[in-house]
Amino acid sequence: MPVPSEPTDETLAVAAAAGERQAFEQLVVRYGSRVRAVLAQAVRDQHLLDDLLQEVWVKVFGALPRFRPDGRFRPWLFSIALNHLRDALRRQRRGRLVYIDDYRTVAADVGVELPDHDAAERQARVAATLARVEQPFREAVALVDLGGLAYAEAAAAMGCSVGTIKSRVSRGREAFRSAWPGAGETHDEERTQRSTGAAP
Amino acid sequence: MSCHKIRTLLSRRLDETLDDDESAALATHLATCSTCADVARDLQTSMQLLRSTVAGAGDAALVQAVMGAVDTAAAALIDERDGLSEDELFRRAMLGVAAARGSSIRRLAASHVAVALLSAAAVLMFLGHWDWPGPGDGETGELQHTAGSLSQSDEAAPPHDQMAPPPMISGEAPPASAANTEDVGDESAGGELPSAVNTGDARAGEVSASSAAGGGVASTAELSAQGDRSDNDSLAVMAQPTQNDTPPRSAPLFVITVDTAPFAAALDRLELNIADWLGEAADRAASHHAAAQQLAALESAAPPANVTVPGEVSEVSEPRPAPLTSMDSELVAAGRALERLAATRTAAQAAARDVLQRKALSAPVTVLRDGPRLLLTMRGPPALVVPSLLDLLVEDEPRIVDMALAELEGIRTDIEADPALHAAVLEALEGDTPRPLPARLFGKDRGGRDRHRDQPTAEAEDPAGSWNRWWAAASPHLAVTAF
Numbered sequence: 001m002p003v004p005s006e007p008t009d010e011t012l013a014v015a016a017a018a019g020e021r022q023a024f025e026q027l028v029v030r031y032g033s034r035v036r037a038v039l040a041q042a043v044r045d046q047h048l049l050d051d052l053l054q055e056v057w058v059k060v061f062g063a064l065p066r067f068r069p070d071g072r073f074r075p076w077l078f079s080i081a082l083n084h085l086r087d088a089l090r091r092q093r094r095g096r097l098v099y100i101d102d103y104r105t106v107a108a109d110v111g112v113e114l115p116d117h118d119a120a121e122r123q124a125r126v127a128a129t130l131a132r133v134e135q136p137f138r139e140a141v142a143l144v145d146l147g148g149l150a151y152a153e154a155a156a157a158m159g160c161s162v163g164t165i166k167s168r169v170s171r172g173r174e175a176f177r178s179a180w181p182g183a184g185e186t187h188d189e190e191r192t193q194r195s196t197g198a199a200p
Numbered sequence: 201m202s203c204h205k206i207r208t209l210l211s212r213r214l215d216e217t218l219d220d221d222e223s224a225a226l227a228t229h230l231a232t233c234s235t236c237a238d239v240a241r242d243l244q245t246s247m248q249l250l251r252s253t254v255a256g257a258g259d260a261a262l263v264q265a266v267m268g269a270v271d272t273a274a275a276a277l278i279d280e281r282d283g284l285s286e287d288e289l290f291r292r293a294m295l296g297v298a299a300a301r302g303s304s305i306r307r308l309a310a311s312h313v314a315v316a317l318l319s320a321a322a323v324l325m326f327l328g329h330w331d332w333p334g335p336g337d338g339e340t341g342e343l344q345h346t347a348g349s350l351s352q353s354d355e356a357a358p359p360h361d362q363m364a365p366p367p368m369i370s371g372e373a374p375p376a377s378a379a380n381t382e383d384v385g386d387e388s389a390g391g392e393l394p395s396a397v398n399t400g401d402a403r404a405g406e407v408s409a410s411s412a413a414g415g416g417v418a419s420t421a422e423l424s425a426q427g428d429r430s431d432n433d434s435l436a437v438m439a440q441p442t443q444n445d446t447p448p449r450s451a452p453l454f455v456i457t458v459d460t461a462p463f464a465a466a467l468d469r470l471e472l473n474i475a476d477w478l479g480e481a482a483d484r485a486a487s488h489h490a491a492a493q494q495l496a497a498l499e500s501a502a503p504p505a506n507v508t509v510p511g512e513v514s515e516v517s518e519p520r521p522a523p524l525t526s527m528d529s530e531l532v533a534a535g536r537a538l539e540r541l542a543a544t545r546t547a548a549q550a551a552a553r554d555v556l557q558r559k560a561l562s563a564p565v566t567v568l569r570d571g572p573r574l575l576l577t578m579r580g581p582p583a584l585v586v587p588s589l590l591d592l593l594v595e596d597e598p599r600i601v602d603m604a605l606a607e608l609e610g611i612r613t614d615i616e617a618d619p620a621l622h623a624a625v626l627e628a629l630e631g632d633t634p635r636p637l638p639a640r641l642f643g644k645d646r647g648g649r650d651r652h653r654d655q656p657t658a659e660a661e662d663p664a665g666s667w668n669r670w671w672a673a674a675s676p677h678l679a680v681t682a683f
Contacts (some may be wrong), residue, residue: 017298019291025267032262037254053262054269063268065298126253129246146248146254151215170211173247177239180246 009073017064024064027073028057034147035081041130041142042085052088056081075156080149082139082157123179132179137172144169201225206236210243 007023009014009030015023036053059080067076117148128139136158143154144165155165206229212218213226230237275281276292281289 010340017294019294021287021290025263025271028263028266032266033254034261036262050265054266056334057266058273059268061273119438125248130250145251168206173211173243174207176250177246180242
């Protein structure tokens, strides 16, 4: 049996729970961006997003002593992230705020053509498109395609069956595709086919 | 295979979970159905874009920010932290959290037993067999928090299989800890009998009923989740940023950027559009002028007996001849008028650019309108920008102004409801006085809402003044939403 070159997530979690800061930091290195991406499917304000991300990891820090060595770290982590996100969204008493320093997202919303050949512009358009996907499909897509979770892990994080998560991911991906700029041509053809009764 | 069935396979193809038969069937269908092929291509492209937005592992700035927050939380748990390294602070804090969790679980387990006993006591009292206990029991004070929180615990609970089992109920006092975590999770120790029991609070009632029915001790997940919630709430509170003594944010804050770079392209396009238009007008004028000059030259070579230039005073005493045509007259007039304008295309463009730049640099807000869309560029601190922005928009975008005022009203309510934040806001006003909000924003339907409905207020009589007094105090701590 080959010796793993890198410690597993669970090994790092146990080490962190025993007080090893480096182990905790390694977990942040591995999953910080992915957790952020999952949070970003519901939060587009960058300041709030950064705050939530840090709060999630502070919660992980506090909850690590409860993590069982024989458990799975990834769904546990993303479950904490989703729960915290839902709590935060519930605490918001106002509607969606658009921060003007998040100008690229604003620009995408109003359809302004900005010089958009850089990653930030693309991210804003993706975020704006993903925001149009309804829950819980958006959350499912975020966990699988942004968080990198397997279906079983995503199902555990969302508290549903694997079959349900597969269905949600499929519908979420289709909704994202439909909402993506440039998908209208395909839509038009589909509508034409349906309206004309053309055989698929 | 139908298109509908094919669509269900497309998602699985992204996950590389199709078997050989499915892959073959999908390929065959896509080769013959252009619609599904387009959908497949769109799905592939959109998913690639979606997945590409995830930053690579090890985003240094992100990691640094997260670890900073965690280190702050850890340090807050340690009493004597001077001279300790980050690693040592983390270790001690983590061990302290673990120890506190053990003690809190023991307390929770004990308190759940107490719930069952109290439930039994309540039943017995109801039946007339027991005297109601007096207040002052710290354990039961804690019970109130526990009972109230248990009903919410499931929402915060990580999966059950991740929970470590609680230790045995020992009944001993929580051990003293250098991490000073004894109070973690114990938010309402001491005090009176829980009102939950006295008044029949629904949540405590549920706990009591379930405890009485289930044997007293809540499930492992509930116990651990309760500890998790209380511990993490404490950690979250302790992790609040405290740099520069800024007041804690209990109300949402908004941010305005001073970065106008993203709208530079739109500004440039607008600039160029106007410059082009002016340039084209100059070109037309120049061509008209050239034509007029040629016409004048031709006419000067012949006796001007029949030409009359409008506006000119003829030095000839002879009768004024009739003008050639109205077009000729217009050409001559246009040529003379255009002499007063920028003579060249470059000058026209430069003039247009200068006007726009002066406007953008001098005004705190520049509004670019592109059909139904509104682009805003803003410069300066919110205290100066917001009033200008609202003043600028109140005529053309009353809906946006209403939204902004509603947001400000909400912020004001939140801040005034938080005594600490309100005091911090009032004390922290320094520097230049912010530009006041324009009075005309506060028409009959705005600003004069009576915040104390039963009595007349100064605000109702002078809404603008009231708002401005509040605005002067609060604006340094606020930024403003975009629309």
